[in-house]
Amino acid sequence: MTGPRPLQPRPGVLGITPYQGGESALEGRRDVIKLSSNEGALGPSPKAVAAFEAASHNLDRYPDGAATALRDAIGGRFGLDPARIVCGAGSDEILALLARAYAGEGDDVLYSEHGFLIYPIAAQAVGAQPVKVPEIDLRADVDGFIARAGNRTRLAYLANPNNPTGSYLSGDQLRRLRAGLPPGLMLVIDSAYAEFVTEEDYDSGAALVDETENTIMTRTFSKIFGLGNLRLGWAYGPAHVIDVVNRLRMPFNVSGAAQAAGIAALADRDHEAAAVAHNTAERGRLSQALTEAGIFVPPSAGNFVLARFPGGAPQAQAADDHLKARGIIVRRLAAYGLPDALRITIGLTPEIDAVAAALAEFMALEGAADG
Ligand SMILES: Cc1ncc(COP(=O)(O)O)c(C=O)c1O
Incomplete structure (x- = not known):
């Protein structure tokens, strides 16, 4: 005789990899720059x-x-x-x-x-x-x-x-x-x-x-x-x-x-128009800065850019660590099948300055290590 059926979810449910939102905090840091969830840079009206x-x-x-x-x-x-x-x-x-x-x-x-x-x-x-x-x-x-x-x-x-x-x-x-x-x-x-x-x-x-x-x-x-x-x-x-x-x-x-x-x-409508103008300008600026630093940035129509590292997944991870050490949170993309890339949300102008400078510094250090 078999006993009562144990409690279990429907087939397929346990095969789900739970969705992980962008990180929002770094241990030991109060002041972080969060560019990990594509939230609008200007915030709500x-x-x-x-x-x-x-x-x-x-x-x-x-x-x-x-x-x-x-x-x-x-x-x-x-x-x-x-x-x-x-x-x-x-x-x-x-x-x-x-x-x-x-x-x-x-x-x-x-x-x-x-x-x-x-x-x-x-x-x-x-x-x-x-x-x-x-x-x-x-x-x-x-x-x-x-x-x-x-x-x-x-x-x-x-x-x-x-x-x-x-x-x-x-x-x-x-x-x-x-x-x-x-x-x-x-x-x-x-x-x-x-x-x-x-x-x-x-x-x-x-x-x-x-x-x-x-x-x-x-x-x-x-x-x-x-x-x-x-x-x-x-x-x-x-x-x-x-x-x-x-x-x-x-x-x-x-x-x-x-x-x-x-x-x-x-x-x-004014707030919305300002958000579009800000996004277009800052996305262009960030894309250019990263490209000049030797990072591949495909064109983006959204409020984020993809930064693909020539050194592949290890370099993308090292870049993420470098950013985190400076209080900047972006999104790793291994779960999206893009382990060589980070996704960076378009934030406020000083935030874009900070992430661009930190990644330029990172790529310069990488170049120095190679050379
Ligand atoms: C492509 C896409 N669809 C939907 C959503 C989810 O939006 P919502 O906050 O409305 O659930 C996101 C959020 O990141 C997204 O990137």
Whole structure:
């Protein structure tokens, strides 16, 4: 006779490597420069902070579960139908809900080789198989996605621009991707960094959502709007998909304070424009300084750059140690399949000065050691 079945999670769950956020503290140091999580350099709009503070007087009341005013504000700001918007506790929540809604045991979920690590986690959480599509020169491969999309593929996640590579697919390439994928496959375009992109051939994916029945775009308030701590994201999709997400999400998934801050953040167009201008200028400056120091920096459309070290993984690790010793925290990328690289978030001007100087010093020391 066998005894009662021991308690155990669903198949696949223990195969998940838990997501590790960017580090935020260094032992023994109070003053750190944190460039590890792609949080907006300028922080939130003061108007968003004021709205959050005002919301603190109403903490006992449940929020509007439909986030109606926030969806209206998003729709107004981006020219989208509020009825086809759903809000989430960060876009992470929506990315996970989409896996729950459309994939399950025995299904495949595609994501790009150096794509955001939440995608394989979301797939494994529902018992599906994450399938990595190799990239070409650190860029998502449209034909690779199309070639790997088989009968069992239910979902494809594409970050555009991608974190941590900073590369993006143009609007035309996105369209070609969608056209080549089977109609029964949900294409999730994760445009978390869309507001930072200044390239003219970029398309956040909203138009493709309107043109098709099987594409959804996710967005976040954690990056340009500087509200990562509040956990606020949203998605724009076909009505039938938004209906599905609304059925699965918990009724009060977005707090009232987050909704109020989000509405105020959207209204502060000057702050947003300043954040874009700052990012473009400082990203260019940092890229140039690192390139001059002998580090390879591929073009980035986001609020971060990838620094690839000619000396490979050991040099990237040594560079990270060098930065940490100076109180600067960036992101190691071994988990993203890029052990020779560090990802550096675009911070404030003095922070960029500090990281650029520290890495120039590091590369000079390396050169001296070689020579
Ligand atoms: C590509 C990408 N998507 C989504 C997110 C998560 O954003 P949120 O804070 O809205 O969950 C991030 C955050 O780093 C990201 O880089």
